[in-house]
Amino acid sequence: MVITLVLIAGLAGAGMYVMKLRSDNAILKANQHKLETAITEQNKVLEQQKQDFTAILESNKKLNVLINTFKKDLQDLDKRFTKKNRDIGKLAIDRTEAIERIINKGGKNAARCIELASGAEHTPEELKATLKSEINPECPALANPNFVEYQ
Amino acid sequence: MNKILAIAIMILLTGCSIGGEKRIKIFSVEEPRQKLDYPMPTALQLEELKWIIITSENAQEVFKKLEEAGIDPVLFGLTDKDYQVLARNFAQIRQKLQETNNLLEEYKKYYEPKEMK
Numbered sequence: 001m002v003i004t005l006v007l008i009a010g011l012a013g014a015g016m017y018v019m020k021l022r023s024d025n026a027i028l029k030a031n032q033h034k035l036e037t038a039i040t041e042q043n044k045v046l047e048q049q050k051q052d053f054t055a056i057l058e059s060n061k062k063l064n065v066l067i068n069t070f071k072k073d074l075q076d077l078d079k080r081f082t083k084k085n086r087d088i089g090k091l092a093i094d095r096t097e098a099i100e101r102i103i104n105k106g107g108k109n110a111a112r113c114i115e116l117a118s119g120a121e122h123t124p125e126e127l128k129a130t131l132k133s134e135i136n137p138e139c140p141a142l143a144n145p146n147f148v149e150y151q
Numbered sequence: 152m153n154k155i156l157a158i159a160i161m162i163l164l165t166g167c168s169i170g171g172e173k174r175i176k177i178f179s180v181e182e183p184r185q186k187l188d189y190p191m192p193t194a195l196q197l198e199e200l201k202w203i204i205i206t207s208e209n210a211q212e213v214f215k216k217l218e219e220a221g222i223d224p225v226l227f228g229l230t231d232k233d234y235q236v237l238a239r240n241f242a243q244i245r246q247k248l249q250e251t252n253n254l255l256e257e258y259k260k261y262y263e264p265k266e267m268k
Binding site for chain 2: 005008009012052055056059062063066067070073074077078081087088089092093096099100103104106107108110111113114115116117118119120121138139142
């Protein structure tokens with residue numbers, strides 16, 4: 001009787017132990033799977049971060065180039081008024097009609113620059129312009145993207 | 152006999168806990184924010200204006216021409232120095248506009264890339 005009980009208890013214990021082992025095994029497998037998934041997710045996040053950093057750097061670079069272009073445009077504008085001790089007032093007295101034409105052309109060009117800066121589409125002529133005589137001198141970098149200034 | 156019965160009942164009752172309760176799994180699905188998706192601002196279309204240069208010598212002639220053309224013989228003037236200032240101010244306004252538009256485009260490109268649309 002006692003032996004039977006011990007046997008039953010032993011079998012029950014062994015059964016429970018096996019079941020516990022199987023349960024532990026299942027948990028470990030699930031953990032392994034979770035860890036692998038987590039690593040993949042982390043890799044994806046790292047890759048995304050890398051792409052974001054590259055995009056931010058590129059964007060900063062573009063904006064810096066733009067700011068430098070602005071500085072140059074303003075310097076060029078000043079130069080046009082003061083190059084070789086030029087006095088636009090005196091020139092206007094001496095050559096009134098010619099300067100009036102130049103001023104009106106400059107005003108038209110400047111207005112076109114504002115339109116482009118606000119998002120207007122380039123005309124085919126503006127895109128094609130590669131010579132100094134064809135460009136909009138008020139904002140060549142903006143108006144004529146294919147123009148490369150020669151030194 | 153009673154002892155066996157008692158043990159059997161005990162095993163029967165505790166047996167239910169061997170398999171355990173099913174665990175509730177809670178999934179969290181990230182729902183992306185709706186895109187603002189504003190169109191870019193409409194480009195400006197500026198009207199053309201005409202500059203008239205007036206000197207002490209051509210003043211009479213300029214006013215006469217204005218009267219002949221049916222335009223009020225009055226001009227709003229700038230000195231040559233102020234004209235330069237105006238040109239510079241306009242250049243700065245244009246640059247600010249360009250910078251703002253560029254920033255907007257860059258933000259849009261970064262937060263709303265094309266493949267997301």
